[in-house]
Amino acid sequence: RHIPNLTVMAPKDDLELKTMLELALKHNGPSAIRYPRGKVSQSPSATLRGEKSEVRSQKSEFGIGKGEILKEGSDMALIAIGNAVHPALGAAERLEKEGIKASVINARFIKPLDKELFLKIASKTKRIITVEENMIAGGFGSAVLEYLNSVDIPDIKIKILGIPDEFVEQGSQAILRKKYGIDEEGIYQTCKAFLSALTSVH
Template structure:
């Protein structure tokens, strides 16, 4: 059996920017002294005149991006998720969201898979924060293919976009010939009848692994990949929930305000369904190897499998 290809979505982000730079001459990239880590250094090498290092001044960087957008540029402001969504929240809300400017936020190093950087840098609240900003599109790609597609879609979309990328390498799962990306659309990766697992980001591969384990025990799990958390593919989620009758959400993010909350909002209004939210359970992360942290907090394949099994057994 051949080894599954793995790549960190932050790598995909940098590569996508560099690949699209020639096609979109108005594309400019800003970074806050983290180009090597966010991988915007790849774009910087290809288009040095269109890369601006703003220094350790994330709030100011957002303001510069806002200004550039008003003269026809398509700015990507890039830094760690903790700083993009946390430190610069006021500027993102008031300078980008309120005037609905065409600025894209490339937020890398999200979630506990930042690993040894510890709780201060492991942003598990960014999706919740960005969802609250009117008109903000929020995307959390599951792999290399989806991350590159999301960057292109963000460029082609008119308005603010928040893109969430990870530090840890994750399996490539969207490399099929029929793959098609569209903002606001989810994808059924596996058909099922007993339970629906709705996952985003690195937890999509965990959900697929969990589904395989469940299948060995005669449980048919439907797996849905949700890259765009806002706007959410409500039609797809409602249809699957009506079919299976039980839903589990899986995300490398707090269970408060993230994918799980978005799914519950939809189902409570249109198709009341029991839902279990797998994610960070109102706790901060801690320092440690990325995969060990996923395992500890039940976000790996085995953890999602155990949560689903417990849920459907009740």
């Protein structure tokens, strides 16, 4: 994200990948798409006809630097990017069963950020966890932290979930996601600990 004027995207599923490829071709500027290792997550649409119609419906709202709200909540917010979106959504659904209402944001863009959306969400909940399958240092969560720090929201608390600054050992995606706490269970447990720590302080 340190290259000037570079647009960086990360799809949550196969439909977003297709839409991002089309967007990159039409965009007047350099673009990069973080293509996930292995299979791309499948969207709910199973048929080719369904996929085409959903891609068209997304285009009206799918602009450069625009994320989407997948779930509304007032207790905290999970801002996720790429393959981290689905486990974040799963964690939020588990939290809801315990009376914790978490917003889930599909950021879509690592650069530029959807600053308007993030400011709205952060001002509402003031409890933010970013989730990514990338290095934390210089990554998506760091960019969100830098931006929200610059707008000076009182009492906001932010935690970044991702891969620490170390060599990552060889292993399956499932094993590595579990190790670094970026699978559904890890995100769920982090949310619980995050909120519990804030409650104990007050």
